[in-house]
Amino acid sequence: MNEQRRPGLNCPKCNRFIETTITELISASYIECKHCRLRLEINKQESKRALEILGDVERAKQRVQEASTFRR
Numbered sequence: 911m912n913e914q915r916r917p918g919l920n921c922p923k924c925n926r927f928i929e930t931t932i933t934e935l936i937s938a939s940y941i942e943c944k945h946c947r948l949r950l951e952i953n954k955q956e957s958k959r960a961l962e963i964l965g966d967v968e969r970a971k972q973r974v975q976e977a978s979t980f981r982r
Contacts, residue, residue, distance in 0.1 A: 923948040
């Protein structure tokens with residue numbers, strides 16, 4: 911799979927790609943770069959609105975997946 915299609919971000923320290931998921935971003939208190947071990951803390955209070963939107967995106971994604979497996 912191409913990096914552009916995988917969810918994640920480039921590490922601000924080593925610039926390598928940190929793969930993550932929406933679920934992980936919503937539930938974790940930090941993500942860690944597997945390459946340089948930089949720990950990125952997720953400030954839930956400051957990120958509240960963004961995390962709510964990510965939750966909406968995740969729920970919409972689940973609805974699409976459920977609808978695509980619906981059979982008559």
